[in-house]
Amino acid sequence: MVISEKNIRKINKFKLELKDLFLKRNALINKKVRQVSNIDLDLSPFKKLLESQFEALNLLIQETDASFEGAVKAQKSKQLKGIDHLEYRLLKAQKMKLKDQVERLVLLHEQLFPSGQLQERVENFSSFYLEQGDNFIEFLLETFDPLSAEFTIVEA
Numbered sequence: 001m002v003i004s005e006k007n008i009r010k011i012n013k014f015k016l017e018l019k020d021l022f023l024k025r026n027a028l029i030n031k032k033v034r035q036v037s038n039i040d041l042d043l044s045p046f047k048k049l050l051e052s053q054f055e056a057l058n059l060l061i062q063e064t065d066a067s068f069e070g071a072v073k074a075q076k077s078k079q080l081k082g083i084d085h086l087e088y089r090l091l092k093a094q095k096m097k098l099k100d101q102v103e104r105l106v107l108l109h110e111q112l113f114p115s116g117q118l119q120e121r122v123e124n125f126s127s128f129y130l131e132q133g134d135n136f137i138e139f140l141l142e143t144f145d146p147l148s149a150e151f152t153i154v155e156a
Contacts, residue, residue, distance in 0.1 A: 001112065001118070001119045001120065001151070001152070001153045001154065002119065002123075002128055002154045002156050003112065003153060003154070003155050003156070004155075004156060005155070005156075007108060007111060007112065008155055010104070010108050011108070014032065014101075014104075014105060014108070015035070016032070018153060021109065021112055021113075024116075025106065025109050025113075025116065028105065028109060029095065029102055029105060029106070030091060032101070032102075032105055033091060033094050033095050033098055033102065034091075036098055036101060037094045037098070039090075039094070041087065041090055041091050041094060042087070043083050043086060043087040043090070046083055047080060047083055050076070050079055050080065050083065054072065054075075054076045054079075057072055058072065128156070132156060136156070139154075139156065140154070
C-alpha cells in the first residue's frame with residue numbers, strides 16, 4: 001500500500017494508528033466517533049445496573065411464585081434490547097453531529113482502500129509512477145522486499 005504524505009498528515013490529525021485503517025469502514029467510523037465524542041456512548045453501566053435489578057427481582061420471584069419467572073425473563077430481554085437500541089441511536093446521532101469528520105474519514109479510507117478493496121487490487125502502478133516520477137521505481141526497490149510475504153505500507 002502506498003500512502004502519500006498528505007494522507008499521513010490526515011492519519012496523524014485523526015490520531016489513528018495504521019492498524020485502525022484496516023478495520024471495516026463502519027467499524028473505523030464507530031471507533032473514531034466514540035473517541036471524539038464529548039459524551040459517553042457506552043451504555044454498558046446501565047446494562048449492569050439493569051442486570052443487578054433483575055437478579056434482585058429473581059430472588060423475589062423465588063420467594064413468592066415461580067410462575068412469574070417467564071414474564072420477568074421476557075421483560076429483562078426487552079429492557080436489555082431497549083438499551084442496545086438506545087446506544088445505537090446515540091451513536092447515530094453523534095455521527096450526524098460529527099458529520100464533517102466522518103465524511104473526511106470516509107474519504108481517507110476510500111483513498112487507501114478503493115471500493116473497500118486493497119489498494120494493490122484496484123490502483124494501477126502507472127498512476128503512482130506518473131505522480132512520483134522516475135524516482136518512484138528506485139524508491140520502491142530501496143523501500144521493500146517484493147518477495148516478502150508480509151504486507152508492506154510505503155509512505156511516498
